[in-house]
Amino acid sequence: MKIPLAILCLSTASGPLYGQDLRLQANDAIEKGVDFLLDRQLLDGSWGGWVDQWYPTGITPLVVYTLLKCGVPSEHPAIMRAFTWMEPRPPQRVYSAGFTLLALEASQDRSKTPWMEELAGDLLSWMPDSGVFDYGSGHSHEDLSNTLLAGLALDACEKAGIRIPTKYWRKLYTGTMSCLTPVEEVKNEAGESLRRRGFTYRPGAGPSGSMTAAGITLLELCARNLGDGLAARHRKTMEKVQIECLQWLGDFFVTSGNPPNRSWGAFNLWGYERVGALRGIEKIGAHDWYKEGATALLKRQTSLGSWDRTPSKETIDLAQEQHGELGTSMALLFLRRATASAVSGAVGQPHWESSPQQGELILRASGDTPMTFWVSKPPIQPEIVRYFWRKVGDVEWRLLKEEKNPAQGFAFQHRFGTSGEFQIRAEAESPESLFNSGIIQVKIEMVLEHELLEYAQDGEKNLLKRFLPEVRTSSEKSAHPGKLAADTYLKTAWMCEVDDPNPSITLTLPAAIKANKVMFAHPNTMPFRKGLARPRHLLILLNSKLEFSLEMPKEENRKGILKLPKTTSIKTLEVRILSAWTGEVGQSPLGFSEIEVQKAGR
Known part of the structure; x- marks a missing residue:
């Protein structure tokens, strides 16, 4: 930061x-x-x-x-x-x-x-x-x-x-x-x-x-x-x-x-x-x-x-x-000399600019939410500047803004919907020429996503807190046993052996609980662990007879959520991992940091 x-x-x-x-x-x-x-x-x-x-x-x-x-x-x-x-x-x-x-x-x-x-x-x-x-x-x-x-x-x-x-x-x-x-x-x-x-x-x-x-x-x-x-x-x-x-x-x-x-x-x-x-x-x-x-x-x-x-x-x-x-x-x-520091929380505006070696146009950005974009030093005064964006890791560019007002370097402000890292580029068009900027990579931190704020409250709603389920797995790494997927701590995780061809985990509760939502958290939810193997397609069996399919989000900081059609008494919960993001079943350690069961209001 x-x-x-x-x-x-x-x-x-x-x-x-x-x-x-x-x-x-x-x-x-x-x-x-x-x-x-x-x-x-x-x-x-x-x-x-x-x-x-x-x-x-x-x-x-x-x-x-x-x-x-x-x-x-x-x-x-x-x-x-x-x-x-x-x-x-x-x-x-x-x-x-x-x-x-x-x-x-x-x-x-x-x-x-x-x-x-x-x-x-x-x-x-x-x-x-x-x-x-x-x-x-x-x-x-x-x-x-x-x-x-x-x-x-x-x-x-x-x-x-x-x-x-x-x-x-x-x-x-x-x-x-x-x-x-x-x-x-x-x-x-x-x-x-x-x-x-x-x-x-x-x-x-x-x-x-x-x-x-x-x-x-x-x-x-x-x-x-x-x-x-x-x-x-x-x-x-x-x-x-x-x-x-x-x-x-x-x-x-x-x-x-x-x-x-x-x-x-x-x-x-x-x-x-x-x-x-x-x-x-x-x-x-x-x-x-x-x-x-x-x-x-x-x-x-x-x-x-x-x-x-x-x-x-x-x-x-x-x-x-x-x-x-x-x-x-x-x-x-x-x-930081924290004791002597009288003021907390005053942070200035981050700033980025593209390299002049990467393009004739200099692209600049400042702030967070909102973020201000503008260009400077075009060889010829353009009539229009287009700004494009993509998430880091994506291939396709998308139009962010087409700005025709030349005031302050064709400046405009934008609020991204999520925090994360994004790449931005610009092109300036005049009747005679088209000029491009280099790419800048900006980091958005100040977007408070409602979904993430809800995750902070999920632990208290997890019905498994009241029970100690019996856990069986197809395999488990020595430091990541199955019980860690139901211990209410996102810091720990169950992970199967790398060569497990059919990873699965089964929770058996001492008594049936009524619920209408089952949630799954990827095994590595910290931002710095992006890109590691994680589950994608799941087959979920409730009480050995009710069968559901679920695709986990690709993003590590998103939970997979199975919303049941009606409130159901759950005694056993079996989860089979059928495929993976950034990895393959049978060649990657896969698992969950937490499996949660809730009875949410409709």
């Missing part, structure tokens, strides 16, 4: 302006990272990592928060679809509630205030007397990591105008201080005595980089939100503690890993960003935290635009995918 340099400003108002090369490289890295995340959004609007019964929204709230802080507008279809998917899945744990509140506040959409108020109430009800949060509702141990997310979320509520009673901030301050380690006396290279200490994951444990940054963050948030309600002696103690903790962070500063020997290095880097922003400092100890961190991240970004473990296009590895989405989100929050 094109995000202009003005939005990706890499310095605070009082901070230094980094070298041009670093700024440009960081902007480019952010753009690639945003595209990586957008290309991995699932058909239902979610990102599928870390989803389970306790984290029903998984990593999606973090990804949405990251995209918003990186300049993706709140009206972007990816954001709207994600919020639609998240809303009916209330968080059960602090991490989910915390990142959801951060995302809601970053959207700057005040119509979401009631949602925020409800989640804030949940968080406050989960707060223990100690002031140190556990995972939620008394689940597992109390720790500073959960407490950090709760504190950031409550601060987001305050920013949105939702007042958090002072007693909770006092309790949070007390809980944070309980995770502080004793003072350690050390000497610097000059032999001077220094005091340092850190924060721990749990009271009584050893300090770490990410938790020391968490402790400093929480103290800053408490001071800001308590205001005059924080006694002078506590404010003095707080400042002294933070200076000692900054000494610890500086002494153990790293750009890889989490000192002294902890995991979650990406979380540690995000900690430096928060500390730098909230304290208004550009150095942690002797280290220029942004310059060193950004330089290290730029070296570690993959060719796909991601950080951390990321699978190839051909594989579906849930563990790798979720780590790629997590690592990328944390890296982008650092590079």
Whole structure:
């Protein structure tokens, strides 16, 4: 996604302006990272990592928060679809509630205030007397990591105008201080005595980089939100503690890993960003935290635009995918200086132009929805300009517009009906000549298709959520068993063996269910996996006797929908794959990411 340099400003108002090369490289890295995340959004609007019964929204709230802080507008279809998917899945744990509140506040959409108020109430009800949060509702141990997310979320509520009673901030301050380690006396290279200490994951444990940054963050948030309600002696103690903790962070500063020997290095880097922003400092100890961190991240970004473990296009590895989405989100929050960023969602207009080496006419385009097209530098003033378009991958060109008004380069605006990538060319005609432009390839992202928005709600309507069907298949790849086609997660998929000549899957329900619609999702619904083999013609048998045929859509981001002539009691559902798009039966791994059954209103 094109995000202009003005939005990706890499310095605070009082901070230094980094070298041009670093700024440009960081902007480019952010753009690639945003595209990586957008290309991995699932058909239902979610990102599928870390989803389970306790984290029903998984990593999606973090990804949405990251995209918003990186300049993706709140009206972007990816954001709207994600919020639609998240809303009916209330968080059960602090991490989910915390990142959801951060995302809601970053959207700057005040119509979401009631949602925020409800989640804030949940968080406050989960707060223990100690002031140190556990995972939620008394689940597992109390720790500073959960407490950090709760504190950031409550601060987001305050920013949105939702007042958090002072007693909770006092309790949070007390809980944070309980995770502080004793003072350690050390000497610097000059032999001077220094005091340092850190924060721990749990009271009584050893300090770490990410938790020391968490402790400093929480103290800053408490001071800001308590205001005059924080006694002078506590404010003095707080400042002294933070200076000692900054000494610890500086002494153990790293750009890889989490000192002294902890995991979650990406979380540690995000900690430096928060500390730098909230304290208004550009150095942690002797280290220029942004310059060193950004330089290290730029070296570690993959060719796909991601950080951390990321699978190839051909594989579906849930563990790798979720780590790629997590690592990328944390890296982008650092590079974007998200904590210091006061504005979310302001994105400039993307722009394209054809190469003069490809034609006498220069074709230009700007915007998204609508998109403006015009031409420039024709050798002779034309009387008419025709614009043609086709989807990427198609052969046939279609007329988009025949423009006779020469104003502003025969300019006109057009709204595409769907998001996607399109090729555009133009020809200019005069009585004497015909001039052609080169081809430009534009990307449309801002069309919110009603069908895709409906997909974000399908999961809650799926009747198979209430049952655990028995699943039999003709064959299955080891990492893609049949049960994954009925697990309600689009992130996973059943796939048959490559040489299976007659791929089929049968669901047997413990009790008959009444339904009038059966839906099938392709095995690879993420945009970046376009072009892989997928089912085309299906034979569907209900209860071993009712027979239906269905042709799956060619597009990966469309479901195949079988509308039954009347509401039917379904006990068994058998699906046979007869042919394939971009592949052949018996030579390609085929399957479904999800089979859904609904009883829809007529």
